[in-house]
Amino acid sequence: MPRPAPHVLAILLATLALGAAGCGGEDATPEPRTAPGSTQADPAPEPDAEDADDDVDAPPSPAAQATDRRFDRLVAAYAPVSSRVNFLVAAETLRADAVDSDAGEDIERERAGVVRVENERLKQELLPARTAVLAAAVDSEAERLVQQSMLEAIDARLRSTGELAFALKAAGNGSADTVVDQRFETWRASWDASLRAAREATTTMQVAREERGLEPAPEEAIR
Amino acid sequence: MRRRHWVGPVVLCVLLAIVAPTLAPGASVDGDAAQDPAGVDQAPQVEPTEDAREQARQVRRELRELARAWADGGGTFGYPFWDTAGQRWRARQITTAMYREYVTGYRDRLEAGCELLDAVDVDTDPAGDVRSLLLSSCGARVDALRDQQRWLDALIERNATAAAEADAEAAAALDERATELETEWREHLQESLRGTRLAMDQAQAQLDETGLTRLPEDAFI
Numbered sequence: 001m002p003r004p005a006p007h008v009l010a011i012l013l014a015t016l017a018l019g020a021a022g023c024g025g026e027d028a029t030p031e032p033r034t035a036p037g038s039t040q041a042d043p044a045p046e047p048d049a050e051d052a053d054d055d056v057d058a059p060p061s062p063a064a065q066a067t068d069r070r071f072d073r074l075v076a077a078y079a080p081v082s083s084r085v086n087f088l089v090a091a092e093t094l095r096a097d098a099v100d101s102d103a104g105e106d107i108e109r110e111r112a113g114v115v116r117v118e119n120e121r122l123k124q125e126l127l128p129a130r131t132a133v134l135a136a137a138v139d140s141e142a143e144r145l146v147q148q149s150m151l152e153a154i155d156a157r158l159r160s161t162g163e164l165a166f167a168l169k170a171a172g173n174g175s176a177d178t179v180v181d182q183r184f185e186t187w188r189a190s191w192d193a194s195l196r197a198a199r200e201a202t203t204t205m206q207v208a209r210e211e212r213g214l215e216p217a218p219e220e221a222i223r
Numbered sequence: 224m225r226r227r228h229w230v231g232p233v234v235l236c237v238l239l240a241i242v243a244p245t246l247a248p249g250a251s252v253d254g255d256a257a258q259d260p261a262g263v264d265q266a267p268q269v270e271p272t273e274d275a276r277e278q279a280r281q282v283r284r285e286l287r288e289l290a291r292a293w294a295d296g297g298g299t300f301g302y303p304f305w306d307t308a309g310q311r312w313r314a315r316q317i318t319t320a321m322y323r324e325y326v327t328g329y330r331d332r333l334e335a336g337c338e339l340l341d342a343v344d345v346d347t348d349p350a351g352d353v354r355s356l357l358l359s360s361c362g363a364r365v366d367a368l369r370d371q372q373r374w375l376d377a378l379i380e381r382n383a384t385a386a387a388e389a390d391a392e393a394a395a396a397l398d399e400r401a402t403e404l405e406t407e408w409r410e411h412l413q414e415s416l417r418g419t420r421l422a423m424d425q426a427q428a429q430l431d432e433t434g435l436t437r438l439p440e441d442a443f444i
Binding site for chain 1: 299300302303304306307310413416417420423424427439440441
């Protein structure tokens with residue numbers, strides 16, 4: 001049998017080599033993690049979530065009930081933070097309204113005093129709550145995400161209490177309006193970050209609860 | 224001599240087999256197609272057109288209008304005060320009658336607020352979806368506050384009945400009525416709070432997608 005010419009063989013081998021390189025080169029780009037701030041869904045439903053969907057009337061599985069208890073403990077750990085939020089918001093709303101409506105220095109000073117008190121009360125709740133949230137047992141990815149969001153909310157709120165105190169001090173010393181406004185904007189940014197983290201925690205938790213056939217938690221539990 | 228003739232092409236092909244992966248589409252230097260940290264092999268980012276940018280800005284304007292309507296309609300001077308009044312009432316720092324005043328005040332603001340929301344013109348689908356959620360939420364919250372007023376009235380009457388040591392049967396009926404009303408207002412309230420959270424989720428996600436500044440997080444509180 002005559003041997004093929006070397007150059008023909010080279011071409012055949014080169015073709016095979018290129019063909020082999022072309023196979024198995026498909027991208028395997030991993031799924032991006034859900035970006036913070038967007039609507040989050042539980043990334044990996046637990047196996048019992050599928051069981052929960054099969055029979056609407058069946059009680060949640062033991063695993064789901066355990067998740068329920070762990071969520072409840074997380075919410076309970078965060079509760080003192082949630083309860084103080086609107087006291088500060090209401091006080092700051094009245095202070096800002098007094099300034100905007102030129103209510104007079106006495107009223108502005110009085111309302112700023114109420115804001116300081118509420119800010120301090122909130123601050124006192126934050127570190128113990130942070131410790132309690134961090135210590136709470138978590139098992140599933142959803143529980144870890146909720147815990148992480150709660151910690152982010154608390155950390156942002158801790159920053160905000162310092163920034164608010166700084167802003168009130170500037171307002172009280174008669175600093176220039178631009179300085180006062182800038183400090184309140186700084187406080188506002190941290191406060192916003194804390195509210196966003198709280199909202200994300202709520203969304204993650206409610207989606208996870210629904211997937212496991214659990215009753216939703218109160219919507220105002222994580223604020 | 225024939226072996227030497229074979230060696231050359233074989234060596235050449237072996238070299239090609241080693242180098243060829245780098246020439247194949249979708250490949251990276253280390254041969255791992257899954258890792259592409261520089262993103263050079265992803266589809267090129269398409270710059271949004273001017274129409275798309277204007278559309279995104281229109282969505283944002285409409286969302287801000289909705290936020291303004293919500294704030295004027297009870298978000299600013301209603302919700303936080305109603306919530307703190309509820310906490311004070313549960314802590315027995317204010318009377319039931321006083322708490323009822325806060326509930327009435329918030330309900331009145333919110334009824335006007337629902338009309339304000341309804342009056343906001345939206346032309347874009349994303350803002351339209353958010354507006355639907357907010358209108359539904361607003362209506363549910365008005366229902367919650369109305370039921371809460373009735374619940375507090377039942378409690379006030381129940382307390383008066385107990386104080387007067389009147390008919391035990393009437394007192395029991397009032398207790399039952401109060402329990403029913405409490406269940407109803409709590410359900411309406413949860414429906415409303417869920418609606419505003421979903422509205423916020425959607426609005427912020429839409430703004431993130433188009434690279435525009437988010438709304439303040441308490442816009443639909």
